[in-house]
Each structure stands twice: as structure tokens, then as C-alpha cells.
Amino acid sequence: xxxxxxxxxxxxxxxxxxxxxxxxxxxxxxxxxxxxxxxxxxxxxxxxxxxxxxxxxxxxxxxxxxxxxxxxxxxxxxxxxxxxxxxxxxxxxxxxxxxxxxxxxxxxxxxxxxxxxxxxxxxxxxxxxxxxxxxxxxxxxxxxxxxxxxxxxxxxxxxxxxxxxxxxxxxxxxxxxxxxxxxxxxxxxxxxxxxxxxxxxxxxxxxxxxxxxxxxxxxxxxxxxxxxxxxxxxxxxxxxxxxxxxxxxxxxxxxxxxxxxxxxxxxxxxxxxxxxxxxxxxxxxxxxxxxxxxxxxxxxxxxxxxxxxxxxxxxxxxxxxxxxxxxxxxxxxxxxxxxxxxxxxxxxxxxxxxxxxx
Numbered sequence: 073x074x075x076x077x078x079x080x081x082x083x084x085x086x087x088x089x090x091x092x093x094x095x096x097x098x099x100x101x102x103x104x105x106x107x108x109x110x111x112x113x114x115x116x117x118x119x120x121x122x123x124x125x126x127x128x129x130x131x132x133x134x135x136x137x138x139x140x141x142x143x144x145x146x147x148x149x150x151x152x153x154x155x156x157x158x159x160x161x162x163x164x165x166x167x168x169x170x171x172x173x174x175x176x177x178x179x180x181x182x183x184x185x186x187x188x189x190x191x192x193x194x195x196x197x198x199x200x201x202x203x204x205x206x207x208x209x210x211x212x213x214x215x216x217x218x219x220x221x222x223x224x225x226x227x228x229x230x231x232x233x234x235x236x237x238x239x240x241x242x243x244x245x246x247x248x249x250x251x252x253x254x255x256x257x258x259x260x261x262x263x264x265x266x267x268x269x270x271x272x273x274x275x276x277x278x279x280x281x282x283x284x285x286x287x288x289x290x291x292x293x294x295x296x297x298x299x300x301x302x303x304x305x306x307x308x309x310x311x312x313x314x315x316x317x318x319x320x321x322x323x324x325x326x327x328x329x330x331x332x333x334x335x336x337x338x339x340x341x342x343x344x345x346x347x348x349x350x351x352x353x354x355x356x357x358x359x360x361x362x363x364x365x366x367x368x369x370x371x372x373x374x375x376x377x378x379x380x381x382x383x384x385x386x387x388x389x390x391x392x393x394x395x396x397x398x399x400x401x402x403x404x405x406x407x408x409x410x411x412x413x414x415x416x417x418x419x420x421x422x423x424x425x426x427x428x429x430x
Contacts, residue, residue, distance in 0.1 A: 073165060077114035084112040086130040086137070092225045101125055124151050138169075150174060156181050161298070164305035176314045178308065183318070207323040269414050271340040297323055304334035312340070319343050329356040348372055357380070361389045370394040380407040396421040403428050 079221070087097050087108075100107040101122055105132055110116045127134045134151055138144035143165045149155040150170065158183050168174055249395060287348035303318050310318070329351045336344055336359070348360065357378065361369055369389055378386065379402025387395060399409055399421050409425050417425075 073137060073170065074117060076117050076141065079117055079137070080112045080114040081140060082137060083108075083118075083126070087112075088131065090130065097129075100129060117169050120147065120151055123147065123169070133185055140285050150178060157185075158182060160302040160306065164302050167306055167309040170309065172309065175306070175309055176311050179310065179314055179318070182373050183321075296327065297331065300327060300331050300335065304338075307335060307338035316340070316343055317345055321346065322347060324350055326350050326352050328352050329360060333359045334354070336360055339363065341365045341368075348429055355390075358385045361386055364389075366391065372399060377405075379405065380410075384410050387413055390416075392416065392418055400424060 090386040091338045092100075094108040096107045097106070098108045103122070111118055123137065127137050130137065135141075135144040138147060142162075145154060146158055146162055147166050147169055149158070155178050158178060158181075159181065161181065162169075163175065163178050170171070170178070182359060221424075284429075298321065303315075303322070307315055307320070315338060319335070320343075323346055327347065327350070327390070329348065332344070332351070333356050334349055335347075339347075341364060344360070344363055345365050347413055348364060349371075351372070357369070357372055357376070364372070366389065369386070372392065373386060373390065374394065374397065377398075379398055383395070383398055383402070390398075393411070395416055398420050399413065399417060403424060414422055
């Protein structure tokens with residue numbers, strides 16, 4: 073994210089160096105002087121449609137105008153139509169200054185790139201079931217062999233190697249051909265070929281046998297969390313159609329409800345309902361309640377057997393019939409029912425509560 077106050081100071085300084093008033097700058101850009109004033113106060117920032125004009129007017133680069141750094145450089149690339157290599161995470165950092173059209177196009181390119189396995193050493197792509205590849209031209213040194221495909225930015229696995237003869241082609245064992253499930257980059261792993269019995273070392277330092285040892289589950293979990301975090305950061309700036317496409321790719325991944333909370337305000341209820349059906353827990357059901365359909369919320373509450381104090385904040389969102397079922401279940405488990413629930417319950421359910429108190 074950008075420091076709007078810092079960017080405002082740079083714009084103000086550049087304007088004064090050109091001996092221009094805010095009104096003159098506004099006229100040159102075809103905007104209101106209030107917009108220029110808001111930029112310089114740090115209340116807002118120029119979007120990507122105005123940044124090239126502003127940079128040209130001040131005789132500087134967009135990167136300089138935005139205070140430098142990787143995000144500023146990425147905005148400059150996008151403004152010049154050179155942002156095809158940016159990841160979702162990099163796009164999330166610059167989303168506030170991108171128009172929905174520019175952002176949607178960049179996100180689509182990132183998605184296509186993530187779904188396309190790349191080939192070794194710049195060669196042609198290999199099919200999913202490929203088992204052999206010529207790696208002789210990209211071997212780093214004697215005793216090391218590199219698996220012949222990798223997805224850009226995808227999961228990486230290496231192994232400790234002994235010295236053994238090089239060969240241009242080899243058959244990758246099955247454990248070397250695992251898919252990057254849950255990773256932003258859905259392609260093949262890259263791995264160095266291990267001699268028999270060598271010990272694998274994953275990128276986080278975890279050890280295991282062969283090329284794909286311990287730590288894979290933790291890495292997949294980390295990749296899942298990163299991906300949903302990136303989508304949540306992009307959500308306020310994406311078109312509803314592009315957001316729906318990204319969210320559709322999360323289905324079946326089994327996220328915890330707490331991980332879905334940041335996305336909830338930006339999703340259609342049917343999209344959120346679909347994600348919740350695959351949820352691994354019911355931990356954040358209260359936070360999601362205002363955004364779910366009543367049907368999905370009730371299914372989730374009944375599935376988790378929610379009762380007691382957790383039912384109170386959910387009561388306004390649930391039908392009386394569902395509340396009664398949950399309360400009766402809670403009574404059977406020996407839980408206490410808060411008085412605040414009584415107005416939402418049927419007379420029969422209240423009678424059952426009173427019976428338990430005798």
C-alpha cells in the first residue's frame with residue numbers, strides 16, 4: 073500500500089517546482105482543483121489513468137511520483153502495459169490506484185499464468201502426465217539434476233545431493249510429480265533429483281525422505297492462507313465478475329470460517345454459501361451470519377450443533393424452528409440457555425427449558 077501523505081507531498085513539491093497553482097494543475101489534467109487539493113493533503117491518490125499525465129507534466133517517472141519502491145515500480149509497469157508478470161499479491165499492493173478495468177485485466181493474466189506449467193530452461197510446456205525431460209542445459213553443477221518443469225512462483229522443493237553422474241534425461245519418480253494443490257501457482261514442483269536414500273529438505277527447512285519430505289502440508293496451508301488474503305485485499309477494487317471467478321477457484325479447498333470473514337462483505341450470498349459448505353469448522357459463524365443466506369446459516373449452525381451463549385447473537389438470523397432444534401439439542405447436552413433467547417423461541421421450547429430448571 074502507498075503512503076498517501078508522502079505521495080501528496082511529492083505532488084505538492086513537483087507542482088510548486090513548476091510554479092503552478094492547484095487550479096492550473098487541475099485544468100491541465102481536466103479534473104477539479106478539489107481533487108488536486110485532496111491529493112496534496114493525502115486524502116486520496118491519483119489513479120492510473122492520471123498518473124502518466126501527471127508524471128509527464130512534472131518531467132518525472134511514475135515510480136518517482138509514488139515515492140519509489142517495488143509497488144511504485146509495478147504501477148509504472150502497468151501504466152506502460154508491461155505488468156503481465158505481476159502476481160496477485162503484487163497487484164493487491166497497488167490496487168487502490170488502478171482502475172477496475174486495468175486491475176481486472178492484470179488479475180486475469182495472473183490467473184492464466186498460474187494455471188500454465190512452464191517448461192525447463194525456456195522450452196515448450198510439458199503435459200501434466202509428463203515424466204521425462206531434457207535438463208542437461210540447465211544443470212547447475214556436477215551432482216545436481218533439476219526436475220524438468222516448474223510453475224513460476226510455485227512451491228519449491230530441493231534435496232541434499234551426493235555426487236553421481238549427470239545425464240541429460242531421466243524419469244522423475246512419482247513423488248517428484250506432485251501437483252501444487254492449494255498454491256497460487258498451480259503447476260509442477262521443481263526439485264533436484266536425489267540419489268537413492270537421500271534426505272529431502274523443503275524450502276522451509278523441514279526434512280523428510282526423498283525429494284518431497286516433511287513440511288508439504290504446512291506449505292500448502294500457508295499457500296492457501298496467502299491466496300485468500302490476496303483475494304480479500306483485491307476484493308474492494310475488482311469487478312463483481314472477476315471477483316466471482318477468483319472466489320470460484322477457492323471452492324473445495326476446505327477453508328476455516330475465520331479465513332473467509334475478510335471476504336464476506338464483498339461476496340454475493342450464493343458465492344459465500346458455496347464456500348461455507350466446504351468449511352472445516354464453525355468458529356466464526358457469528359461474524360459471517362449477516363452475509364449468509366438463512367438456509368446456509370441454518371445448515372451450518374445445525375451441522376456444528378451450536379448452542380448455549382453462541383446462539384444468542386445468531387437468533388435474529390435463524391428461523392424459530394431451527395432455533396428450537398438447536399436449543400433442544402443444547403438442553404440434551406446439559407447446556408444452559410440464556411434468557412435472551414426466550415423471545416425468539418416457541419412456547420414449547422421455552423416450556424422445555426423451564427422443565428430442565430426444576
